[in-house]
Amino acid sequence: MEKHDGVLTEEDVSSCLSNLGHSATGLEHVYQFLCAPGRNLNNVSILCNYVHLQKLELPYNKIKDLSCVSHMPYLIILDASHNQLTDFFGFQAPKNLKEVNFSHNQMSVMTHLSAYSSLSKLNLDYNCFSEIGGLLHCDSLTHLSLAHNKISCISGLDNLPIKDLCLRGNQIEKIENVETLRTLQVLDLSLNRITSLSGLQNLHLLGSINLERNLISEIKEATHIHDLSLLRELNLQRNLVQEQLDYRLAVIFLLQHLTGLDQEKVTVEEKVSAVNKFDPPLEVVAAREHMSHMVFQLMHPQVIYDSTLPSLDSPYPMLVLTGPQACGKRELAHKLCREFNDFFAYGTCHTTRGPYFGEEDGSDYHFVTEEDFQNMIHMGKFLQTMQYAGHWYGLSREAIEAVAREGLACCVHMELEGVFSLKNSHFEPRYILMIPTDKEQYGRRLRTRALYTRTQIDRAVARVDTYALINRERPGFFDNVIPCDEPVEAYRTLRQVVKDYLGVEEQGGEDQSTTDTPDNTSTASVTELKKDSLVDEALPAPSTRPETVFMSCSAPDMDPSDHNCRKYYNKVQVQLTPQKTSAELASIHRRQQLVREALMGKSPRAYTQLFKSSAGAFSETAGPAGCSDLGLDPTVEPLDISSLGHNLDMLKDHVESGHTPDAPRPGSELLSPGATATMARPGSNAKPILPPILSGRKTPGPSPKPQTLRQEREGEGDEE
Ligand SMILES: Nc1ncnc2c1ncn2[C@@H]1O[C@H](COP(=O)(O)OP(=O)(O)OP(=O)(O)O)[C@@H](O)[C@H]1O
Structure with missing residues (x-):
């Protein structure tokens, strides 16, 4: 493209047009996009003739006057960043203008944009604005960026539907006048002089807050955003608060929904450590x-x-x-x-x-x-x-x-x-x-x-x-x-x-x-x-009968055929079954084996006795003191029936009834639901409340x- 002292010529334009489509009336074919970045252009007045443009991109030029835009009623996207514009929207409003990028210009005053009701994205970074204003009627404005200006006070944003607000690199000292930004989701206030997070507490849709390089020094400031349940990202890098003891864990503890802090992922381990440190569960x-x-x-x-x-x-x-x-x-x-x-x-x-x-x-x-x-x-x-x-x-x-x-x-x-x-x-x-x-x-x-x-x-x-x-x-x-x-x-x-x-x-x-x-x-x-x-x-809730408070004596009263009751007992059993160590399991297996052998007449008498006595434990009243009544040799290790499982229950029946394992079991009512309930009573784990006191009182x-x-x-x- 030839250069004509920064003047955009018709030849230039022809090489920059794209996207051939229908005109708004549908009667003609027209180019809808024009893109002429970095051409040192200072005069684009020729564009007054291109009335059908919908997208105009003229970044990295030296444009001071954009009045040609007044002739583009169908314009939707305008990028005039990195130019020399001093006039804020110095043209007549294209009715459907949605996105405007005027970053890196020399504008200093925001004037009224009442005609821009469709404007949804406005980028005014790197200008010279010292005040926010003129946005009152921008009812569609969802993204506003005013990074690196000279703003010292947040104002002029009341009730705007902004979702993404960037005020990075200004001179703001206080978070104020944002409580009506109810739709705000992303807030960038990095590189300011903010000392407190107060002011953010009602922005319940906030998901991300960037406060990097501010003057926040107290961990307790995080309490202001404690109730923002959608907050996932917080950046407090390069604030004094980072030097506080246990800073990261404390913030994670206060803001337990965070998934990222200071641009680092918050891990599950960190969350657990934070809770264990600041509010440890009883366990x-x-x-x-x-x-x-x-x-x-x-x-x-x-x-x-x-x-x-x-x-x-x-x-x-x-x-x-x-x-x-x-x-x-x-x-x-x-x-x-x-x-x-x-x-x-x-x-x-x-x-x-x-x-x-x-x-x-x-x-x-x-x-x-x-x-x-x-x-x-x-x-x-x-x-x-x-x-x-x-x-x-x-x-x-x-x-x-x-x-x-x-x-x-x-x-x-x-x-x-x-x-x-x-x-x-x-x-x-x-x-x-x-x-x-x-x-x-x-x-x-x-x-x-x-x-x-x-x-x-x-x-x-x-x-x-x-x-x-x-x-x-x-x-x-x-x-x-x-x-x-x-x-x-x-x-x-x-x-x-x-x-x-x-x-x-x-x-x-x-x-x-x-x-x-x-x-x-x-x-x-x-x-x-x-x-x-x-x-x-x-x-416990399973039975409506209050007597169940005394689980030991009331268990038979519960109706195990009742669905709730069974569910409850199953739940309790699962919770009560202790995790056995390998040594315990080995011991249990060994004794199971000996019991089996005892039944088949292959093992020493002690185990036969043990087995018989443990069968006594199935009776409702037999407790540790009843063991001797049942003929339990006190020198013999007591048997943990619960761990032997159902097979042993069956074997017990056979021994008591004198039947062989294959024979029908007339005494099967011993394992009636009531009996099961007694064994499975909450907390009992099929053991008596106290294990047997082996030697009894030694001194009178x-x-x-x-x-x-x-x-x-x-x-x-x-x-x-
Ligand atoms: N070793 C311990 N571990 C945990 N708690 C304990 C221990 N010893 C005593 N307690 C409990 O600490 C609490 C305070 O005990 P303290 O004797 O001072 O209170 P108290 O007013 O006399 O009440 P109480 O009549 O329940 O003992 C009581 O609930 C007591 O049961």
Whole structure:
């Protein structure tokens, strides 16, 4: 193309035209596009004759005057970037103009664009605008870019349908006047002087925010965009905030929907680490805590413990009463240990809190200083610790050993965190949740104790819901759930549950519970509890019958033919089936094999006996205490029937009935749905609540006497 001092000639034009098509009237054939970039053009007035153009591209020229556009009523796309234009839209408006690129020109004032109602994309980057204006009637404007101008204040954008706004490289200090940009999806405010993210909180469609190279210094600024649930990309590169400790994890934690931060993908691992760091789930806290106790323990000489039983299948028996503070579990634990002092003794935890009036060191707690407690942690003395209300609590190995030395099962009380922690240990305690079903009454009880601050009371009351939630969401997490609004009733239920599991029969008809109250029909009063909605919430849902709270004694009441009931039990079974280690599996297989051989008369007598005795465990009432009645040799490893599976169930029938495996099974009703339900009761995992206490009490005499305060509280409870 020849050059004529920057003047666009007809010859030039002919070489730049393209896209032959119909004119708007449809009567002629016309070229619709003209593209003449980088030709040093300064005079394009010849284009006044090209009235049919729909797309005009004249970038990288020296054009100062674009008035020719006034003659192009059909123009849709105009690119006049990288020119020398000073006039803002210095032509008459083509009615359908949609996209305009005037970037890299010398414009400084935005005038009214009321005639440009079709304008949807406007690029005004690299000009000299110091103010945004004139866009009021641009009702179709979805993309606006004003990067690298001299704008110091966001304004003039009210109610525009903008989806993509770029104000990069200006002098903006504050995000303001954008709250009406409800359709905004992409916002680029990089290279400004912004110090806060405030102002963005209502832009709920925002998916991407670029704030690179600003002056944001506080992580907490991210809270302003915390509620933008569609936000996926955030760029805070080269802001001071990046130097803050744990910056990236903190932002990821606050903005958990992000998929990209600072132009780097946010990984799943980062999200998990962020949550674990700033709001760790109870399991994570417990796992960490368990890990550190294990490490501290391993750093000290290891000994054989009294609580270490020889068999994997019969871990040292423990009973844990859990529930919110002052729900009565401590008193219940003491009472239980007194009544069943041939089976249980109270496991005394350590605490750094001072004793309440009437509490004595060594009975309710071992009261120690913070320093001593920390020393004990580092000496690996604790199996589990937790901080509650600013104080440390911990269950020491020695607390359990002291009880184990007596040949008894350890009974402790603790908060939920402790349960999570113990579930990591090799102990397999049975957990009984004592839950207040009437929160108001529970709150009142806490207040009347006059021991707790208002915040402590509120926290304790709020934790009732946490317990209820865990119980609802994790069937079988607690082995039993007992409402504890009425201490007398709660104890009666608790002792019944324990007796059922232990297989202890009433002696002479009267027992301690009956002396507490003449009414010994626990289920009757429990039925009343059904009225309380919290009970429904807290307790497993499968049966509408409230008696199912006592899973041990109520399971036969559930109708296993009921679909919901079966579904529930299946779910529970899946959750309860523990992951066996390879050593456990090998042991189970070995014993399965021996049982098979015993049946076929090939194996030693001990296993035949074992098999027979384990069959007794199918009976509803047979518990650990009932084992000897059933002829179980206490020196023999107990058999984990649950792990032997259905085949063993069948074999058991055959042995009991004296039939061969192929013969018809008249006693098949033994495996009736009711029996299955008993075995599969939530939390039981086909085991008694406590594994057998092998040697029994080693020293005569009851557990230590309860403390004055405890007696007082029990008295309180009894009165209630
Ligand atoms: N080792 C432990 N691990 C976890 N929680 C524990 C432990 N020892 C005690 N707790 C629990 O910490 C909470 C606070 O105990 P504290 O004895 O100070 O409270 P309390 O007001 O006397 O209430 P409670 O009558 O329930 O013991 C109680 O719920 C208690 O069961």
